[in-house]
Amino acid sequence: xxxxxxxxxxxxxxxxxxLLGALTGLGGGVxxxxxLTLGFHVDIRYAIGVSLISVIATSSGAAxxxxxxxxxxxxxxxxxxMATTLGAIVGAxxxxxxxxxxxxxxxxxxxxxxxxxxxxxxxxxxxxxxxxSRWSDKLELSGTYPGPDGKPIHYEVENVSxxxxxxxxxxxxxGLLGIGSGAVKVLAMDxxxxxxxxxxxxxxxxxxxxxxxASAGIYLHRGLVAPGLAFPVMLGVLSGSLIGARYLVRxxxxxxxxxxxxxxxxxxxxxxxxxxxxxL
Amino acid sequence: MALKNAAGSKAEHFDDRRMETIMxxxxxxxxxxxxxxxxxxxxxxxxxxxGETPSYRTFVSEPQTLRHFGGIAHGIASGNPAAxxxxxxxxxxxxxxxxxVFALISFGIERDKLYIFVSALVLAVLLYGFLKPx
Numbered sequence: 001x002x003x004x005x006x007x008x009x010x011x012x013x014x015x016x017x018x019l020l021g022a023l024t025g026l027g028g029g030v031x032x033x034x035x036l037t038l039g040f041h042v043d044i045r046y047a048i049g050v051s052l053i054s055v056i057a058t059s060s061g062a063a064x065x066x067x068x069x070x071x072x073x074x075x076x077x078x079x080x081x082m083a084t085t086l087g088a089i090v091g092a093x094x095x096x097x098x099x100x101x102x103x104x105x106x107x108x109x110x111x112x113x114x115x116x117x118x119x120x121x122x123x124x125x126x127x128x129x130x131x132x133s134r135w136s137d138k139l140e141l142s143g144t145y146p147g148p149d150g151k152p153i154h155y156e157v158e159n160v161s162x163x164x165x166x167x168x169x170x171x172x173x174x175g176l177l178g179i180g181s182g183a184v185k186v187l188a189m190d191x192x193x194x195x196x197x198x199x200x201x202x203x204x205x206x207x208x209x210x211x212x213x214a215s216a217g218i219y220l221h222r223g224l225v226a227p228g229l230a231f232p233v234m235l236g237v238l239s240g241s242l243i244g245a246r247y248l249v250r251x252x253x254x255x256x257x258x259x260x261x262x263x264x265x266x267x268x269x270x271x272x273x274x275x276x277x278x279x280l
Numbered sequence: 281m282a283l284k285n286a287a288g289s290k291a292e293h294f295d296d297r298r299m300e301t302i303m304x305x306x307x308x309x310x311x312x313x314x315x316x317x318x319x320x321x322x323x324x325x326x327x328x329x330x331g332e333t334p335s336y337r338t339f340v341s342e343p344q345t346l347r348h349f350g351g352i353a354h355g356i357a358s359g360n361p362a363a364x365x366x367x368x369x370x371x372x373x374x375x376x377x378x379x380x381v382f383a384l385i386s387f388g389i390e391r392d393k394l395y396i397f398v399s400a401l402v403l404a405v406l407l408y409g410f411l412k413p414x
Contacts (some may be wrong), residue, residue, distance in 0.1 A: 004326055006334045042336040053369055057314070060307035060375050067304030072299050078383060078398050085405040092409070140394065143296075206379075209307070210402070213376040217410035220369060221347050227365035228334055231322030234372070238315060 003228070008115050010232035013039060018058065018240020024136045024260050027208065028237040029055045029179035030111060034267040037104065038274065042229065044100050044107070047179030049224030054215045054237035056182045059209030061238050062245055071145050072202040076157070076195060078140060081207055084185075085214040087171020092215035095176050096222075104275030107177050111268030114183035115261050135160040147197050155196050163193035175215035180208035299386040303379050308347030314368045321364030328361050377406050 001009075013035050014028075021028035029051040036047035066072055095103070136142045136156040144152035157163070170184035182204055189200035219225055282339025319386045346352060346366050387395040 003329050003332050003334050006327055043338055053372055056372050057311055060311040062302045063307035067300050072300060074296055081402045082398060083404055089409055209376040213373050214375045214406050214409045223347050225369055226336060227362035230369055231318050231365050234318055236324050
């Protein structure tokens with residue numbers, strides 16, 4: 001395959017990954033790494049390096065739209081970024097010592113888990129407001145968001161240390177696998193800290209970019225960001241996710257969402273099977 | 281007392297909102313700039329390497345020169361398309377870092393000591409990942 005055809009196909013594939021990521025709410029990286037490794041036979045370390053770059057692009061690209069809605073909390077985000085960025089550095093170091101086939105297997109497991117979380121989110125999107133803990137006010141994590149009638153709704157968070165710990169895990173997975181680990185972030189904020197759903201999803205979008213930036217520099221220094229992959233993939237994923245966010249989310253997509261959740265599940269299984277057979 | 285608190289938190293969140301609006305724009309401009317550089321680098325890259333057959337099947341580290349700021353600047357000066365792409369990558373990584381710097385300044389203006397500390401710590405971790413020598 002010539003370079004021109006290769007880059008063109010990569011662009012289209014990444015566009016699709018970006019669309020799928022926006023549609024399922026999982027982010028582009030989750031579909032991109034399996035696509036690159038299974039579809040284009042790219043070494044998983046290259047796939048992870050270039051995926052991190054795309055994750056930063058989609059997170060930053062969507063930021064302005066999220067801000068306009070007025071739900072995100074800069075304080076919750078910044079506070080938890082302490083955990084995710086530290087985790088990301090740890091993950092980037094772990095990536096050097098872990099066998100590539102094991103990396104593929106871990107990736108597959110996270111993929112399956114993410115699909116299940118996204119599925120549950122779609123069925124049951126809101127959790128009740130938290131009673132709050134004393135740390136919620138002390139750490140300035142309590143806030144307000146615009147309610148349906150325009151009046152601000154006050155919220156508090158609970159179990160700050162539990163959420164913080166899980167965010168460290170989310171950061172480690174991000175640095176290890178080159179994904180945004182949005183599913184783990186939403187779990188930490190939504191289910192454990194009881195941050196209102198809209199606030200947790202929009203805040204998580206900001207955190208994903210900052211978390212990925214923490215480990216992307218290390219990948220770049222190690223020579224894992226290949227320029228020939230970076231340009232078609234980054235431009236493709238970014239365009240795909242912007243198109244997805246603008247058009248698909250508003251459309252009636254419940255059936256598409258079901259189909260895509262199964263696609264993600266299948267990709268996860270394929271990554272695991274592939275990893276196990278090559279390893280043994 | 282309750283009234284005073286409510287008023288205080290309202291003013292504080294008005295500032296937070298403005299901070300977030302500016303930060304959203306900052307991110308958008310950063311990613312737009314990086315995309316243009318990436319596109320330019322990509323076009324040059326395809327033109328230079330069009331006859332080659334790419335293979336990323338096994339990991340061969342990128343040339344040492346394209347992993348550091350000095351090397352990338354040097355590569356751009358000598359017209360290496362891969363260096364232009366790496367510049368776009370650097371711009372992209374710098375975008376969220378700039379957001380944290382902006383937050384640090386905003387918390388400074390709000391005189392919020394706790395969050396000055398929090399954002400300084402996040403910035404320190406980011407800079408460690410970004411600038412750390414091999």
